[in-house]
Amino acid sequence: xxKRTFDDFDSxxxxxxxxxxxxxxxxxxxxxYFAEMKVKLLQPFENNVSNTILxxxxxxxxxxxxxxxxxxxWSIKGIDVSEESxxxxxxxxxxxAVFEMYDGINIPADESxxxxxxxxxxxHHVNFDLHLNIAREIKRVxxxxxxxxxxxxxxxxxxxKYLVNTCVFDKDARLLKSNYTTRLLxxxxxxxxxxxxxxxxxxxxxxxxxxxxEKYLQWLPLGGQYFIQAFK
Numbered sequence: 137x138x139k140r141t142f143d144d145f146d147s148x149x150x151x152x153x154x155x156x157x158x159x160x161x162x163x164x165x166x167x168x169y170f171a172e173m174k175v176k177l178l179q180p181f182e183n184n185v186s187n188t189i190l191x192x193x194x195x196x197x198x199x200x201x202x203x204x205x206x207x208x209x210w211s212i213k214g215i216d217v218s219e220e221s222x223x224x225x226x227x228x229x230x231x232x233a234v235f236e237m238y239d240g241i242n243i244p245a246d247e248s249x250x251x252x253x254x255x256x257x258x259x260h261h262v263n264f265d266l267h268l269n270i271a272r273e274i275k276r277v278x279x280x281x282x283x284x285x286x287x288x289x290x291x292x293x294x295x296x297k298y299l300v301n302t303c304v305f306d307k308d309a310r311l312l313k314s315n316y317t318t319r320l321l322x323x324x325x326x327x328x329x330x331x332x333x334x335x336x337x338x339x340x341x342x343x344x345x346x347x348x349x350e351k352y353l354q355w356l357p358l359g360g361q362y363f364i365q366a367f368k
């Protein structure tokens with residue numbers, strides 16, 4: 137791996153969606169589809185009540201756009217190390233969300249002030265020796281009983297590995313196996329409640345007719361991504 141702390145997204149911020157959509161075209165859906173899907177996956181676990189949400193690595197704010205739609209009572213804060221991504225997020229003028237730069241080390245929030253932390257596709261862009269610090273910082277800002285939802289690419293899925301290896305802004309990425317991520321959260325004193333694998337079939341074409349089976353396959357470690365729910 138090249139010597140870096142966080143992958144640089146400033147140089148891709150203006151064209152991020154175009155580049156990403158082109159890269160994942162084999163999936164049969166665009167990046168907005170998958171951003172919305174992740175928010176919808178929270179619905180069985182979370183209600184539309186006055187929660188304080190922190191999105192660590194919020195990028196250009198697409199996820200917050202969908203959070204506002206599905207959970208309009210939430211108060212959302214997105215943070216990112218990319219100045220250009222934060223600028224793009226602010227341009228979306230999402231009423232329930234604020235966006236802030238941060239250094240990637242110290243989360244700009246007081247201890248025990250956040251109900252839910254959302255982290256999607258972030259840790260594979262960060263040096264492994266910083267993962268535990270990030271997990272501990274997330275736990276610090278969560279309220280007692282607060283929830284973490286963490287999404288990552290699954291290196292056991294061959295299509296995922298191909299898409300990552302051919303994506304210009306993933307050139308330095310190192311994918312995290314789900315067992316590693318589970319151990320990481322436990323090392324930070326989280327209680328891991330659920331681990332589920334998602335995205336088994338393309339969203340268009342003949343195989344898309346099998347999407348209904350995905351809810352029965354969440355135990356199978358071959359999905360394109362996985363998510364973990366953990367509690368403070």
